Amino acid sequence: MTDGDTNQSQPNGFTLHAADTMIIARRTVIDIIDDGLFLYRQDFALFLNAVLLVYIPYYVFKYIAFLLGLLPFQRIFDSFDFFYTGSYTLTNIIFMGLDYTIMILTAGLISCLIHEKAGKRDVRLFDIIRAWMPRLPRLTGLTWMIMAMTAIGFSCFFPGIILYFLFFLSTPVLMIEGGLNLSVLFRRCRYLMQGNWIRTAGFILLTGLLLTLLGLAVTYLVYGMYAILLEQISWLSGLMPDMDMLKLFGSALVTLALFPIESIFITLLYFDIRSRKEGFDLEFLVSRL
Numbered sequence: 001m002t003d004g005d006t007n008q009s010q011p012n013g014f015t016l017h018a019a020d021t022m023i024i025a026r027r028t029v030i031d032i033i034d035d036g037l038f039l040y041r042q043d044f045a046l047f048l049n050a051v052l053l054v055y056i057p058y059y060v061f062k063y064i065a066f067l068l069g070l071l072p073f074q075r076i077f078d079s080f081d082f083f084y085t086g087s088y089t090l091t092n093i094i095f096m097g098l099d100y101t102i103m104i105l106t107a108g109l110i111s112c113l114i115h116e117k118a119g120k121r122d123v124r125l126f127d128i129i130r131a132w133m134p135r136l137p138r139l140t141g142l143t144w145m146i147m148a149m150t151a152i153g154f155s156c157f158f159p160g161i162i163l164y165f166l167f168f169l170s171t172p173v174l175m176i177e178g179g180l181n182l183s184v185l186f187r188r189c190r191y192l193m194q195g196n197w198i199r200t201a202g203f204i205l206l207t208g209l210l211l212t213l214l215g216l217a218v219t220y221l222v223y224g225m226y227a228i229l230l231e232q233i234s235w236l237s238g239l240m241p242d243m244d245m246l247k248l249f250g251s252a253l254v255t256l257a258l259f260p261i262e263s264i265f266i267t268l269l270y271f272d273i274r275s276r277k278e279g280f281d282l283e284f285l286v287s288r289l
Contacts (some may be wrong), residue, residue, distance in 0.1 A: 003243035023118035024271045024284045029203050032272060033210065036264040043117070049125055050113055054106045055256060058098070071095060077252035083272055087203040104143045105172070108132060111175040111270075118271075118284070132175070139174050142182055146170055166193055168200055171263070172270040192273050205264045222250040227285070 027035060040047055062076040070091050079099040112132040117123045146167045154160030167189050174180060180188060193200065275281035 016098055022281065022285070023114060024275065025267070025281050026275045027268065027272045030083075032203070032265055033207065036261065036268050039114070039117075039268075040261055040264055043075060043123075046123065046125065047264075048257065049112065050109050050128065051256050051259055053056050053125070053129070054102060054109060058102050062095075070106060074248055075084065077248050090221045100147070101140055101144075104140055105136060106259065106264045107171050108135065108139045108175045109252065110260050111172040111267045113266045114264060115172075116267075117174050119288070135175055135178055137173070138178075139181070142174060142180070142185060143170065145182055165200060166190060167195070168204070168275070169266065169270045172267045177272070192277065194269070196273055203269055204267075207262065211258065211262055213252065214261075218258065219251065220255055 002075060023035075023039065059164070062071065065071050066073050066076055075095070102127060107129065108130050113123065113128045116128050145165070150160050150163045150167070153163045154161075166186075169190055169192055170185060173185065173188055174193070271280065
């Protein structure tokens with residue numbers, strides 16, 4: 001799919017304009033990546049606003065925590081990580097949990113956004129938030145349970161890998177289907193993953209490699225622009241800005257800009273698998289007609 005496409009022929013005989021391209025459809029892994037990047041590029045401002053809606057209040061909260069002496073300044077824009085905390089104090093562990101929770105909420109919001117966009121040509125962020133908020137408690141609670149089970153499973157390696165793959169589609173399942181408890185979610189995810197284990201593994205490897213390369217490319221591009229800009233500023237003013245601090249802000253912006261892409265890929269994979277197993281794409285087409 002390219003920006004220049006004016007229409008797209010579907011296997012069922014319908015022809016859709018590019019602005020109305022089917023989001024709920026059957027795709028190969030390559031097409032999921034292609035269409036996911038197209039979708040992100042087409043609605044970049046909407047996706048970025050959705051991410052900022054969650055992260056700006058969280059950054060403000062972290063800044064207040066910094067003023068209270070609870071965390072260093074660099075951790076406002078840089079997530080706490082298993083390898084970066086230095087010492088596992090209670091404060092560090094709490095903020096690691098908060099970082100993970102914010103990622104969960106943002107991924108759920110992106111899934112809601114894509115689902116809303118599948119049924120409408122023009123989507124308002126308010127409508128997405130209204131569909132997103134009632135499911136936040138269930139999304140957060142069940143995802144934390146899944147994370148805990150997976151972490152315990154990884155202590156024996158193979159059980160952790162199986163659980164990771166089994167619940168790989170849990171976020172779009174919870175946000176789009178809703179009303180599930182852990183046992184129902186387990187059965188639902190197991191049903192969707194049946195016959196798709198190898199395909200999902202290939203999807204994870206390919207999208208992971210792409211996002212890593214894309215992240216590195218954009219990060220080094222931003223750092224290069226910083227170096228040129230700061231050299232000119234220091235030459236004109238005689239002052240040397242704090243390069244590390246500017247890199248920190250730049251890294252946060254790059255992370256927020258690229259964050260939606262992974263959730264877009266996963267949601268499109270969910271639509272693909274559900275369409276192949278349940279004819280979800282045909283059901284959606286009929287409902288629109």
